[in-house]
Amino acid sequence: MSFNLSEKNLERIQEHVLHKREEALLNEVNEMHPADIADLLDRLDLDEARYLHSLLDGEVAAEVINELPEDRREDLLEDFSAKEIAEEVIEQLDSDDAADVIAELPEDVQQEVLANIDDSELKSEITELLSYDENTAGGLMAKELVKVNVGASMLDCVRELREHADDIEHVYVINVVDDHGKLVGTIPLKKLITTSLRTPVKDVYDPDAITVKADMDKEEVSRIMAKYDLPVVPVVDDRGRLVGRITIDDVVDVMREEETEDVQKMGGMEALEYSYSNSSLWEMVKKRAGWLVILLIGEGFTATAMSYFEDEIAKAVVLALFVPMIISSGGNTGSQASSLICRALAVGDVTTKEWWRIVKRETSVGLTLGIVLGVVGFLRVAIYAQFTSLYGPHWVPIGLAIGFSLLGVVLWGNLIGSSFPLLLKRVGMDPAVSSAPFVATVVDITGLVIYFTIASLFLAGILL
């Protein structure tokens, strides 16, 4: 089984589509996983994709729709009536996927589709799922699960499982509830095979199963499932009643999305809605231009800051030459620090409560780094001074000015870079917004002031 759609296959299939070779196409797709067929449809032209999708049969056709990137899915579903979406897609999917597909439909269509769902149980399940915030456990969970009363026997478990086996893809555990629907524990599936069917459930179930609340943030859910190696976790409401279950494969997708968004934000842009290759040129510009303009206007203040030192620059042009080197060193240190802290916050390695510990620590780190860079900076001037007349007779004070400015700017950049993510998180914003470029800009402006102030100290009466 090949995992990634090769160019060669793509061309062959496009050939088939072009000549409407139904049989050949069915042979191709019958070999393929829905996720791969979705990839294929995503790479074809819209009308090609529509034709190929129309050949797929019920179950698979629905799965493929579910696997498609949002934008391509919208395009394909435009051809569908609300009734068709309800019957041919929604009713074929698990409640969680069904809810996600509906949630991504245009407002007006959503109600129509819901109204067209015949299966009243599925309808109410989806309506419930849609009522949760998509960023919470409730928004992530599925309603399909196997549950038995704590008074039941293992045999009842088997009966229950037989009943639901078809509509639940992966069964990992059987949930045990009391008469009020409160979750009291779980039974790993293998226990069904390894214990006698006469055994009462209460003798077998594990009472301290880890659960998550329906309103828990989905990132927290993924942290918990990752930490405790849970293939599945039961979701309970405020009263501890079992309302659904989240499987690890859903969490893996969440993790990938969250991390992609973080990386993009840290890169100094808005997170893309779709994948890179599915984002239009216009979408790309929209998401990037905003921050770039903000940063440009921010950087504009460096010109203002420098203009205060215009006379110094006029007197000692050599000072201007080092501006990019000095401020970028502050920026680089800042980006290191912000990436470190953002990630540590994201994986729950540090919390904002520890801010003081972190700031103290980053002060020592920044100081050490500053000394290292300061020395290197001084040496650079010293060495160049031997080979060029650029710095004239006064290379020592110039070198000292550069060295100490680097020390100051690096220490400062490290503090800004490490405290910004903590500050943002503290006020409830996404720390990833304190991107490298953002931190760099702030550090650039302040760095200039540090540089020229220190420079004037060392060069007063010599060059200035």
Next chain:
Amino acid sequence: MSFNLSEKNLERIQEHVLHKREEALLNEVNEMHPADIADLLDRLDLDEARYLHSLLDGEVAAEVINELPEDRREDLLEDFSAKEIAEEVIEQLDSDDAADVIAELPEDVQQEVLANIDDSELKSEITELLSYDENTAGGLMAKELVKVNVGASMLDCVRELREHADDIEHVYVINVVDDHGKLVGTIPLKKLITTSLRTPVKDVYDPDAITVKADMDKEEVSRIMAKYDLPVVPVVDDRGRLVGRITIDDVVDVMREEETEDVQKMGGMEALEYSYSNSSLWEMVKKRAGWLVILLIGEGFTATAMSYFEDEIAKAVVLALFVPMIISSGGNTGSQASSLICRALAVGDVTTKEWWRIVKRETSVGLTLGIVLGVVGFLRVAIYAQFTSLYGPHWVPIGLAIGFSLLGVVLWGNLIGSSFPLLLKRVGMDPAVSSAPFVATVVDITGLVIYFTIASLFLAGILL
């Protein structure tokens, strides 16, 4: 059950440890998951941790060791003889965890420990696992799995499962092999309950189960398991023989680690070995100083580049004022592009084969962004010119110089930022190394040349 160790609990437990209150401590830890006990031991002083760990009983004690961060684990195991490590830790763990723990021991200890493993099967399993590259499926897989011959019946599956139930934590599927040990398919566990035990395996198993090769890169494995929503995937050797299995929880850990390393590299530093909070100040400086010095030396060339335009700056100091604004805009655009492409490569959204498509696209994006920023840049000068005498009568040509420089620098920065990751990947390096700071530095140097060249064009005969 509380997930994160609260300060309050920590203090209470430390109290108990201080006064060696064994019973109280056992009550505390008996309520806790090994992963939480590991967190606890990680937060205590070493001798406190040693004492508390000595109270834990076999199974749990080993699990906790397995869950501990590498550095803290090393400290704790220093007290153990090779024999104790073998018996009290390794033999209590699954083959994959056991192999990981051994792999992280000092070279000399490793052999000793292996020699002390009594269970010869486990010993050979671990030795095999250690023979795989840790970055491949082989390095990730466990040997514990349930397999039956394709000639067997469902009843045999149940027998086989009963036999292994204890030493396999999560059983998801039963692997079906032929007489040569070649994997022919899998049976989902629930099938055991939903089909009659008399049914022959060959009528039940799913022949096109997705598998991975033992030498497949672990990131590729995680991509595949995520894409196809696999809770477990069988690992086969070159001849298709079943050699192990990888469960999704292991992959989740891999994903977290990989992402963290990428974020740190993109932040312009070496990836940390341990988590942020477990890295010593010295370790931190080591991982960060290297790149900072390289970048500083790189940025040094901006001074060299600018020195070629010393006369222009002397004549028109105003040019110097805009240097930070111009070059940082190029850098910011570059970091956006490199983060975008790095991530797209990491999740397999784009491949280096598509480089030409990407470069063409980023050229249009860069051009559009460049025009936007160019206009904003010109407007900034125009507006300031109305309120300050900074730019004198020649603010129009100055504004044009700034505007067109921004256009050029942004376009250029976007090209560098998007092609570097592709280039690095192409030559087999980690694209994440083309970090924002790295790209920014390259763009800064070249950006200066672009800026001053364009400026001389517009200002020749006016200011220059």
